[in-house]
Amino acid sequence: MLYLKDVAYHPPATPSPILSGANLELASQELGLVIGPSGSGKTTLLEILAGLAEQTKGQIFWRDQELTPLDLQQLGGLVFQFPERHFCGSTILEELRLGHPEIEADTIKNALQEVGLEHISLNTSPHALSGGQQRRLALAVQLIRQPNLLLLDEPTAGLDWSMRQQLAKLLAKLKNHWTILVVSHDPTELLAIADRCWKIDQGHLELAK
Numbered sequence: 359m360l361y362l363k364d365v366a367y368h369p370p371a372t373p374s375p376i377l378s379g380a381n382l383e384l385a386s387q388e389l390g391l392v393i394g395p396s397g398s399g400k401t402t403l404l405e406i407l408a409g410l411a412e413q414t415k416g417q418i419f420w421r422d423q424e425l426t427p428l429d430l431q432q433l434g435g436l437v438f439q440f441p442e443r444h445f446c447g448s449t450i451l452e453e454l455r456l457g458h459p460e461i462e463a464d465t466i467k468n469a470l471q472e473v474g475l476e477h478i479s480l481n482t483s484p485h486a487l488s489g490g491q492q493r494r495l496a497l498a499v500q501l502i503r504q505p506n507l508l509l510l511d512e513p514t515a516g517l518d519w520s521m522r523q524q525l526a527k528l529l530a531k532l533k534n535h536w537t538i539l540v541v542s543h544d545p546t547e548l549l550a551i552a553d554r555c556w557k558i559d560q561g562h563l564e565l566a567k
């Protein structure tokens with residue numbers, strides 16, 4: 359279970375908090391959805407949960423354990439918005455091995471199976487994949503690290519209707535093994551698969567479902 363208690367983010371340089379007093383509970387193998395307009399604090403929330411920024415107030419727990427940013431970096435796997443823009447490998451294999459040269463063939467195979475890319479050659483360039491396949495590869499990059507928590511920033515942004523549907527179906531399947539938190543400003547396809555839903559506006563998080 360992920361548990362946020364009164365988490366705020368107010369860097370000294372900003373006049374008002376970017377995130378104020380956020381409370382959130384997400385059980386294991388649930389998919390949580392945070393919906394909010396541009397600039398409402400969604401990415402900041404994910405960055406804190408991924409251990410890339412530290413809250414200025416409040417606490418974050420996984421089960422009973424309070425987590426530091428370092429713990430969060432190990433616990434979470436963050437897929438950025440438009441992850442395909444950050445691909446560095448010249449092949450799928452290289453992309454999956456970045457930072458983990460020791461990773462075993464079986465782990466790679468399992469991650470690709472999880473995201474439905476097992477039929478594609480490992481020598482394929484990530485840039486030769488379709489938009490939907492690239493998003494799946496970005497998920498596989500995180501899955502090989504075996505995170506407890508998958509954090510997804512606007513996973514369906516820029517995809518056409520059919521790819522958005524397919525991605526939502528995949529996330530519904532991944533939720534059988536992972537706890538997932540998704541942020542989005544356009545959650546149409548994601549609402550049906552979400553177990554819990556929050557709205558965020560100007561840094562204020564509120565339970566919606």
Ligand SMILES: Nc1ncnc2c1ncn2[C@@H]1O[C@H](COP(=O)(O)OP(=O)(O)OP(=O)(O)O)[C@@H](O)[C@H]1O
Pocket residue numbers: 369371372376394395396397398399400401402403543
């Ligand atoms: N480190 C920071 N210092 C100052 N301002 C920041 C910082 N990080 C984010 N902001 C501001 O905080 C607000 C929330 O930003 P954030 O990126 O979290 O919103 P968002 O909901 O993800 O928006 P979008 O959907 O457009 O990415 C914005 O006004 C942004 O400019």
